[in-house]
Amino acid sequence: MTVEEFEEFYAQAVARLTGQLYVMTGDLQEAQDVVQEAFVKAWVRRGRLERDGQPEAWIRTVAWRLAVSRWRFRRRSADAWGRGRGAAEHVAPPDPDHVVLVDALRELPAQQRRTLTLHYLCDLTVEQIAGETGLSASTIKTHLVRGRAALAHRLEDPRMEEAPDV
Numbered sequence: 001m002t003v004e005e006f007e008e009f010y011a012q013a014v015a016r017l018t019g020q021l022y023v024m025t026g027d028l029q030e031a032q033d034v035v036q037e038a039f040v041k042a043w044v045r046r047g048r049l050e051r052d053g054q055p056e057a058w059i060r061t062v063a064w065r066l067a068v069s070r071w072r073f074r075r076r077s078a079d080a081w082g083r084g085r086g087a088a089e090h091v092a093p094p095d096p097d098h099v100v101l102v103d104a105l106r107e108l109p110a111q112q113r114r115t116l117t118l119h120y121l122c123d124l125t126v127e128q129i130a131g132e133t134g135l136s137a138s139t140i141k142t143h144l145v146r147g148r149a150a151l152a153h154r155l156e157d158p159r160m161e162e163a164p165d166v
Helices: 003-025 028-044 046-052 055-076 078-082 096-107 110-121 126-133 137-154
Strands: none
Touching (some): 003 046, 003 110, 096 137, 110 137
């Protein structure tokens, strides 16, 4: 992959990958950081990326692994959680539907959230997800079924009731 091809690939894929990692991690800043770091790692091996045939999947996998490593490090370093992020700027409140969806996704186990993201946001097949995650196809199908069921339960709107048959 030439420098120009890599730059074009970056321009086309960075927003999509950041969005996918945001859904997987639940943290936009973290998603931006790990995607950028994964692209830096990809830059070094850009000559081999094209031969591998799936540079986007490679970057997504590296970014996911970086996110997991960072999470583990922060978990072991209790003092890192105590650090503040500073005063937040005034921003408009998020859409209530967005808040409900993000909360519902955060309540899912990480592997279900990742599998749902790869299937619905990345449009990967069960076999592709299995290849990227190293899990079996049956495990992927189980994560998809359980994840959809959990989301459906969490996203139920108690205000919406079926009208009685007249």
